[in-house]
Amino acid sequence: MVYLTRVEHFNAAHRLYNPDWSEEQNDAVFGKCANANWHGHNFELFVTIKGQPDPQTGFIFDAKKLGAIIRERIVDKVDHRNLNLDVTFMMGKLCSIENFVIAIWKELEPTLPPQVQLHCLKLIETPRIYVEYYGE
Amino acid sequence: MSTRVAVYRKEHFNAAHRLFRSDWDEATNARVFGKCALPNYHGHNYELIVKVTGEVDPETGYVIDLKVLSDLIQQQVIERFDHRNLNLDTTEFARLNPTAENIAVVIHDLLRPHLSDQLDLQIRLYETPRNFVEYPA
Numbered sequence: 314m315v316y317l318t319r320v321e322h323f324n325a326a327h328r329l330y331n332p333d334w335s336e337e338q339n340d341a342v343f344g345k346c347a348n349a350n351w352h353g354h355n356f357e358l359f360v361t362i363k364g365q366p367d368p369q370t371g372f373i374f375d376a377k378k379l380g381a382i383i384r385e386r387i388v389d390k391v392d393h394r395n396l397n398l399d400v401t402f403m404m405g406k407l408c409s410i411e412n413f414v415i416a417i418w419k420e421l422e423p424t425l426p427p428q429v430q431l432h433c434l435k436l437i438e439t440p441r442i443y444v445e446y447y448g449e
Numbered sequence: 450m451s452t453r454v455a456v457y458r459k460e461h462f463n464a465a466h467r468l469f470r471s472d473w474d475e476a477t478n479a480r481v482f483g484k485c486a487l488p489n490y491h492g493h494n495y496e497l498i499v500k501v502t503g504e505v506d507p508e509t510g511y512v513i514d515l516k517v518l519s520d521l522i523q524q525q526v527i528e529r530f531d532h533r534n535l536n537l538d539t540t541e542f543a544r545l546n547p548t549a550e551n552i553a554v555v556i557h558d559l560l561r562p563h564l565s566d567q568l569d570l571q572i573r574l575y576e577t578p579r580n581f582v583e584y585p586a
Contacts, residue, residue, distance in 0.1 A: 322577075322578075324491050324492060324493050324577065325491050325492060326465040326489065326490040326491050326492040326534075327492070345531065345532035346532060348532050348533060348534070348538070350465065350490075350533070350534035350537040350538050351465040351489075351490050351492065351534050352463050352464050352465050352492055352531075352532040352533060352534065353463060353464060353465040353466070353490065353491055353492005353493055354463055354492055354493065354494050355493050355494045355577050355578065392484065392491075393484035393485060393487050393491040394487065394489065394491060395465075395487075395489035395490055395491070398489045399487075399489050439461075439463065439494050440461070440494065440496075
């Protein structure tokens with residue numbers, strides 16, 4: 314089994330805010346991340362698939378095609394956008410990086426060709442903060 | 450003999466912004482600034498490198514105490530811009546387009562009055578891992 318990772322990047326604004334809570338409670342839990350006028354990040358998305366190399370091509374899957382799928386399904390919808398306001402697959406969700414990576418999985422996984430097995434998504438929010446999700 | 454040395458302090462902040470001019474119409478903003486003009490803002494992890502050049506003080510061995518420089522950057526830059534919307538939450542960019550170029554100049558001008566005239570100051574600002582600016586050039 315070989316694991317192949319394609320890296321894509323985008324930048325976006327967001328805020329962490331629970332509409333069921335008071336302003337004070339949001340401030341207490343989310344601090345500066347609750348700022349009403351948003352803040353933002355440069356995100357890096359690592360998409361790892363797994364499989365056996367095809368004997369004809371040597372590929373698990375063409376990495377260039379994988380990049381095009383990720384850009385079409387995810388990056389084009391989130392790049393230079395406001396995650397809370399502009400991204401349909403984040404509507405009604407708390408825009409934490411944890412929820413974001415799960416939502417990206419749900420958006421991406423069903424659109425992958427049947428021979429492609431998604432193994433892991435790694436989403437980097439800052440040089441010091443990232444999450445990994447294995448679809449579990 | 451000159452013992453001028455450059456010392457550097459790296460700091461970081463993240464912020465939302467958009468690039469647009471209120472005196473241009475939407476179509477012109479979209480043509481010039483593209484996705485960066487989208488109305489609901491986007492954002493970046495900014496990495497800031499502050500370079501201070503000067504003579505090594507024979508008493509301390511320092512060009513500048515890097516803890517002092519770090520505290521100065523925190524007070525003047527990070528507390529002002531971190532987790533903020535540069536267009537909406539700051540006075541500096543209320544009427545100035547928050548491009549990386551302009552942000553670097555603003556940061557320079559915020560720090561400069563707090564440093565000795567004997568020290569040179571240069572700002573390098575990364576807006577993304579691939580886009581960065583320096584001021585003075």
